[in-house]
Amino acid sequence: MSGCEHKVSGSKEKVWLPYYYEGRERGLKPHPYCIECGLIKNLSSERPHSVGFFMNIVAEMAKRYKITQIQTRLIALEMEKQALDDQFGLDRQQQENQFVEIATRILNVPARVVSELL
C-alpha cells in the first residue's frame, strides 16, 4: 500500500499519456498526477473495484474449491501490498489483471476460473 493521500497536480502541470476507453487506446490526454508520490491518475471511464469486490470473488471460489483461511488472508495481504485498492492509480482492467495473478498464484487455480467470476 502506498499510504499516500494523493494531492493532485494543478491544471498546468499535467503529463500527456495514452487514454483508454473501453479497453482501447483513444489518443493522448493530459493526466493529472500526485505531487506527493508521482502516481499518475487513471482516467479510465470505468470505476475501479473495491477490495471487498475481490474478496467476494474469493468467497465465491471457496464454494467450488477448497480454500483455507490462510489462503484468503494471503490474498488480502497481497492485494494490500500491491495497493490494489489505490483507485487513484489503477483502472479496473489493471486491478483485474493483478487480482487474477494473485489468486492463481496463491490458490493454484486456472486463470480462467478467476476471470470468469470477474
Ligand SMILES: [Zn+2]
Ligand atoms: Zn500520492
